[in-house]
Amino acid sequence: MPTSEQRYSAYREKMQRIADVRYASAVLQWDQETYLPPKSARFRGQQISTLAELSHQLFSEDSLGDLLRELSQDSELSPVQKRNVALTLEDYTKNKKYTPALVRALSDAVNKAFHSWIEARKQNSFAIYQDDLEALVKLKKEEAGVLGYLQHPYDALLNEYEKGTTVALLDKTFGGLLPQLKDLYEKILHRPQVDDSFLRQHFPASQQWDWGMELLKALHFNFETGRQDKSEHPFTTSFSAEDVRITTRIDENDFGNMTWSCIHELGHALYEQGLPAGEYGLPLGEACSFSIHESQSRLWENNVGRSKGFWQHWYPVVQRHFPQQFKDVSLDRFYKGINKVQPSLIRTEADEISYHFHVSIRYELEKRLLEGSLHTADIPHYWNEQYKQLLDVDVPDDKQGALQDVHWSHGSFGYFPTYSLGSLYAAQLFAHVRKSIKGLDEQISTGQTQELLAWLREKIHSKGRLFISEDLCKEVTGEPLNPDYFLAYATEKYMSIYS
Known part of the structure; x- marks a missing residue:
């Protein structure tokens, strides 16, 4: 009879083999979005689909299910081991609902949709993308049925990105948040506008790249275990805590495009690099959730990267990189403009x-x-109509409208709400860390972010999937998600900027 230790070791070995296959597929997907030659899409899609199917098969083996059920009854496991097993059994049970045919169909559909999205953006035509997207949406509806839901089919897909999230919960969250933001938004729009014209000059791509790389290094992105490249849409991917890739895009006529995509993706990357490498392939070696992931990117991008203190240190550095563009722009004007x-x-x-x-x-x-x-x-018409209604802007073309995001071509239906949830979590976490670290604002204003990163590593990164988002928030801040933190942060900041 195998011992508890031997059974757990067998479980770890199986999960790491599955992770190897999944991350091999992720490497191919990263290459697809960065360096893949234009005519290589067909076989790359086949390779990714094969690996997706193989990963599914490995994670559906009856022997793995038997082992997980045995371990789930094992009283000799440590609390960490029990949590890993419980989460894996939950994932395994869900994975068993998928047939190999559906897994391959989803992978094939995503590959087709991604390449047609790229071509549609090139030609500025949603019609090129429409049929492949339609096929993918049909499969996502099928997936929702396979996963199961109680009230709304979208609940099944939302739960894949944010455990426990439902349409009812999000309707309530957005319903409470947006009217207050709309009120603040309207007040600001009635104040004299700040000037940001200096951000739209000519900024050579090579100089922007050098600036971004310097910033990433100083903010503790580990280039020994990661790298940055360019892509159509900035993203972060990870093949382990010791191999994290980020991408950015450069607009030579917009300083902000690369700068804040670098800082945003940095937040994601620091999280991935801070996950426990010893838990590779296991749930506690994975991020808590997508909203907590977004909380890390939004915290660095906005609460830190758009603060005045941050630029007290970094603005002179920017001026050295772009002396002509910013020579007549004061720090105060720069801060308000960004x-x-x-x-x-x-x-x-x-x-x-x-x-x-x-x-x-x-x-x-x-x-x-x-x-x-x-x-x-109907997407372009609905999109344009909503942008006019909510933001009073006229959408001039598909590329700046319904084709701007890569998410649907990845099959990521249910991801977008995590961006807003992430901003809310970020404000709450940052309010708490400012109380926890004495003199944090002063540290940031002198370019020191080591203590902030160490706090995030201890409180967030090192926990893996030990908690769900709401419980992690309670563990760190003492209360569940509370949008009032974001509203207070935004009101204080923008009422100051707009007098």
Whole structure:
């Protein structure tokens, strides 16, 4: 009879083999979005689909299920081991619901949708993307049925990104948050506008790249276990805590595009690099949730990276990189300019307040697609209509409209709400860390972020999936998610900027 230790070792070995296959597929997907030659898409899609199917098969083996059930009854396991086993059994049970045919169909559909999305953006035509997206949406509806739900089909997909999240819960969250943000937004728009024209000069790509790399190094991205490249849409991916990749994009006529995508993706990457490497392949070696992941990127991007203290240290560095562009721009003018609130077309470039209207539009759109009250052919019209209604902007073309995000081509239906939840968690966490670390604001203003990162590593990164989001928030801050922290942060910040 195997001992508890031997059974747990067998479990760990099986899970690490499955992780090896999944991360091999992730490497191919990373390459697909960075360096893949234009005519290589067909076989790359086949390779990724094969690995997805193989991973599913390995994680569906009856012998693994038997082992997990044995371990779940083993009283000799440590609390950490018990948590790993419980989470894996939950994941295994869910995975068993998928047939190999559905897994391969989803992978094939994602591959087709991604490449048609790239081509649609090149030609600025949603029609090129529409049929492949329609096929993917049909499969996501099938997936929702396989996973099961009580009230709304979208609940099944939301739960994949944020455990326990439902349409009812999000409707309540957005319903309480957006009216207050709209009120603040309207007040700001009636104040004299700040100037950000200096951000839209010519900033050579090579100089922007050098600036971004210097910033990443100083903010403790470990280039011994990671790298940065360029892609159509900035993203972070990880193949282990010791191999984390980030990407950015550069617009030579917009300083902010690369700068804040670098800081945003840095937040994701620091989280991945801070996960317990010893738990590779196991739940406690994975991130808590997508909203907590987003809380890390939004915390670094906004609570730190758009604060005045941060730029007290970094603005002279920027001026050295771009002496002509910023020679006549004061720190105060720069700080106000990078926090300008205005209606905009592009989510990733939106200010911290209107950002949530962008997310809400996508959330409502996905909800309607899954329930069948909206069809893919209707997306551009619905999109343009909502942007006019909520932000009073006219969408000039598909590329700046319904084609701007990569998420649907990845099959990531249910992801978008985590962006808003992440911002809310970020504000709450940052308010707490400021109380926990004496003189944090002064540290940030002198370029010192080591203690902040160490706090995040201890309180968030090292926990893996030990807690669900709400419980982790309670563990760290003493209370569940409370949007009042974000509203207080935004009100204080923007009332100061806009007098």
